Amino acid sequence: MISKFFDTRMRSAIRFLLLLGSIALSIAETEIAVHADGLADNQAEQVRPIPPVGTPFSTKQQKQIEIQLGQLRHSIALAHAKLNSRPELSRFLPDIEVFAEAVSSALVYREIFAPEKEFRQALEQLDLASHRLMKLLEGEPDWIKKPGLIPRGYVSRIDDSVQPYGLVVPSSWHPKRSKPMRLDIWFHGRGEKLTELSFLNQRIHNPGQFTPDDSLVLHLYGRYCNANKFAGETDLFEALEHVKQDYHIDDNRIVVRGFSMGGAACWQFATHYAGLWAAAAPGAGFSETKEFLEFFQKETLNPHAWEKKLWNLYDATVYAENLFQCPTVAYSGAVDRQKQAADIMSKYLEQEGLELTHILGPDTGHKYHPEAKTLIDQKINHIAEQGRNQIPSKIRFTTYTLRYNKMKWIELQGLEKHWDRARVHAEIKSDHELSIRTSNVTQLRIHMEAGLCPLDITKQPIISINNERLEVDRPETDLSWDVVLYHQKGQWKTAPETQGITIAKKHGLQGPIDDAFMDRFLMVGPSAWPMNPTVGDWVSNEMSHAMRHWRQQFRGRARFKMDHEITAKDIEESNLILWGDPSSNILIRKIVEKLPLKWNHQRVQTPDKNYPADRFLPVLVYPNPLNPDKYIVINSGFTYREYDYLNNARQVPKLPDWAILDLTNAPSPRWPAGIEQAGFFGEAWEWMGPED
Numbered sequence: 001m002i003s004k005f006f007d008t009r010m011r012s013a014i015r016f017l018l019l020l021g022s023i024a025l026s027i028a029e030t031e032i033a034v035h036a037d038g039l040a041d042n043q044a045e046q047v048r049p050i051p052p053v054g055t056p057f058s059t060k061q062q063k064q065i066e067i068q069l070g071q072l073r074h075s076i077a078l079a080h081a082k083l084n085s086r087p088e089l090s091r092f093l094p095d096i097e098v099f100a101e102a103v104s105s106a107l108v109y110r111e112i113f114a115p116e117k118e119f120r121q122a123l124e125q126l127d128l129a130s131h132r133l134m135k136l137l138e139g140e141p142d143w144i145k146k147p148g149l150i151p152r153g154y155v156s157r158i159d160d161s162v163q164p165y166g167l168v169v170p171s172s173w174h175p176k177r178s179k180p181m182r183l184d185i186w187f188h189g190r191g192e193k194l195t196e197l198s199f200l201n202q203r204i205h206n207p208g209q210f211t212p213d214d215s216l217v218l219h220l221y222g223r224y225c226n227a228n229k230f231a232g233e234t235d236l237f238e239a240l241e242h243v244k245q246d247y248h249i250d251d252n253r254i255v256v257r258g259f260s261m262g263g264a265a266c267w268q269f270a271t272h273y274a275g276l277w278a279a280a281a282p283g284a285g286f287s288e289t290k291e292f293l294e295f296f297q298k299e300t301l302n303p304h305a306w307e308k309k310l311w312n313l314y315d316a317t318v319y320a321e322n323l324f325q326c327p328t329v330a331y332s333g334a335v336d337r338q339k340q341a342a343d344i345m346s347k348y349l350e351q352e353g354l355e356l357t358h359i360l361g362p363d364t365g366h367k368y369h370p371e372a373k374t375l376i377d378q379k380i381n382h383i384a385e386q387g388r389n390q391i392p393s394k395i396r397f398t399t400y401t402l403r404y405n406k407m408k409w410i411e412l413q414g415l416e417k418h419w420d421r422a423r424v425h426a427e428i429k430s431d432h433e434l435s436i437r438t439s440n441v442t443q444l445r446i447h448m449e450a451g452l453c454p455l456d457i458t459k460q461p462i463i464s465i466n467n468e469r470l471e472v473d474r475p476e477t478d479l480s481w482d483v484v485l486y487h488q489k490g491q492w493k494t495a496p497e498t499q500g501i502t503i504a505k506k507h508g509l510q511g512p513i514d515d516a517f518m519d520r521f522l523m524v525g526p527s528a529w530p531m532n533p534t535v536g537d538w539v540s541n542e543m544s545h546a547m548r549h550w551r552q553q554f555r556g557r558a559r560f561k562m563d564h565e566i567t568a569k570d571i572e573e574s575n576l577i578l579w580g581d582p583s584s585n586i587l588i589r590k591i592v593e594k595l596p597l598k599w600n601h602q603r604v605q606t607p608d609k610n611y612p613a614d615r616f617l618p619v620l621v622y623p624n625p626l627n628p629d630k631y632i633v634i635n636s637g638f639t640y641r642e643y644d645y646l647n648n649a650r651q652v653p654k655l656p657d658w659a660i661l662d663l664t665n666a667p668s669p670r671w672p673a674g675i676e677q678a679g680f681f682g683e684a685w686e687w688m689g690p691e692d
């Protein structure tokens with residue numbers, strides 16, 4: 001009976017939070033009038049809200065929008081039912097729902113910053129959505145059959161939210177076109193007030209900085225203002241997949257480009273996914289965390305050891321070698337302080353024997369110079385015309401994590417130690433010989449799709465890897481080739497030895513905690529009493545914080561269930577974010593014995609130390625013992641917090657694979673509690689001890 005009462009009370013509280021999201025926080029917070037990125041943004045104890053507090057519509061405006069929005073939502077619901085058996089049409093409903101969601105979010109979360117202007121935008125978008133719905137019900141989704149500025153939406157796998165993007169479709173395109181098209185992907189700059197409503201307004205009226213001839217341009221929302229990191233990173237691949245459903249894209253002529261915060265995103269994608277693009281054109285922005293914050297933000301940094309290692313997740317500088325595979329044209333205004341991004345990239349590229357093409361706008365600040373813009377276009381157009389080389393004879397590849405494990409025909413499947421530099425230099429020497437040199441790599445795959453392998457299929461391939469010669473399987477008659485090599489007991493082999501390891505770090509299952517939020521996840525609330533009131537209160541507050549800030553910063557609604565509602569399908573499909581302790585959460589109780597620590601009413605026990613359970617709490621990411629192909633996360637949302645929202649270079653993981661929290665220290669804009677210890681698990685997810 002007690003458990004049932006607690007479940008009902010908790011469920012009601014959570015449903016209320018999901019409904020109201022960030023309203024209470026927005027009302028309670030007072031906006032601090034400071035300039036973005038100014039020195040006041042270095043004061044962790046006085047953090048202005050991001051997004052800022054808005055100004056509501058007038059009562060009359062609010063009522064008019066609510067009436068039209070309600071009518072649209074009712075019509076959309078009827079359309080879902082009517083088109084349920086017609087997937088060829090129902091798949092276009094997100095192109096309509098995206099406007100309803102944008103207007104609804106502005107109303108519900110009071111994210112209105114120019115009421116008169118945004119009132120007109122809201123009405124325009126509701127009218128556009130209604131027109132699209134009418135055409136869809138007639139069987140004619142005409143907006144995907146014509147050129148122009150085409151705002152669209154897709155349903156994200158991460159949280160089932162409808163995410164917006166915009167397309168610029170050239171006049172040369174028509175629905176029956178068979179020739180594949182070049183696609184340019186544009187990352188937008190920082191906009192603390194760039195709501196979905198504002199973004200869609202831009203995509204209706206503004207083609208953007210670059211519109212190359214006979215090319216599509218994909219404008220990403222990137223889930224708001226995070227420099228396209230984490231879920232913002234996933235947004236690119238989900239939006240690109242959605243675009244390809246209706247437009248024939250040439251995968252060898254995809255260009256990434258952006259300016260300011262978008263330039264930072266471009267540096268990241270160019271270096272971390274260098275093998276995917278024909279070219280990259282970053283402008284301004286930042287390319288790493290430490291030196292940018294010290295130079296641009298004038299911030300004094302005092303990072304933990306694990307934070308320094310985690311900079312290796314998104315710092316483009318330490319991945320600079322990968323631009324050997326991606327032609328890059330950088331731009332800076334000559335007097336722009338964000339020129340620092342290209343300058344430091346140039347420094348790191350020089351260390352790799354590479355010279356950066358860096359175009360400067362003379363006497364120009366934080367904007368494109370017209371002549372420089374023309375020159376950039378000329379260079380990028382020429383590079384894109386040549387197209388991406390899918391099977392280059394030489395590969396140079398650097399990574400620090402299996403999250404970024406592919407370069408052209410090389411795929412890393414195991415590292416000796418995460419967050420240390422792993423390198424591969426590979427070369428096709430002849431029609432049957434390859435030379436490979438590696439460091440910090442335990443398993444790699446050579447993979448060439450059908451029709452692409454340049455080797456002679458009649459000859460025995462020989463691979464020289466770190467001066468060891470291996471004979472490997474020949475390519476198949478379809479000119480595909482697939483070989484996996486293993487480094488075990490000091491030797492490279494073509495077959496693994498059984499070692500009894502049941503789990504290991506691999507791509508998409510390598511940590512840290514934040515990695516779990518780049519794919520489909522489900523928040524799981526506790527239904528019973530906690531071990532003690534301190535833990536119970538902290539869990540309740542932080543779970544609410546995690547869901548509220550997911551909405552604010554990643555523009556979705558975190559899916560939520562109580563622990564006893566979890567199904568086999570949930571376990572199969574989702575990373576589970578478990579809140580509570582072994583007493584309050586059924587799933588934590590079910591798996592706790594299979595975690596690399598012990599946890600009961602008296603203590604939290606690691607192999608190194610015991611902690612009183614009424615004061616300390618573990619947070620961690622780990623392969624789900626109920627489904628080792630997915631994560632469980634215990635007691636954490638994404639790990640950067642309010643202080644980090646103020647500068648995108650701060651928006652990197654703040655916690656590694658595990659941490660022990662001291663709950664006597666209250667949550668702050670920087671940390672969820674005091675951090676007693678923290679560290680990474682090993683390559684077999686074994687305990688490795690604290691990092692500091």
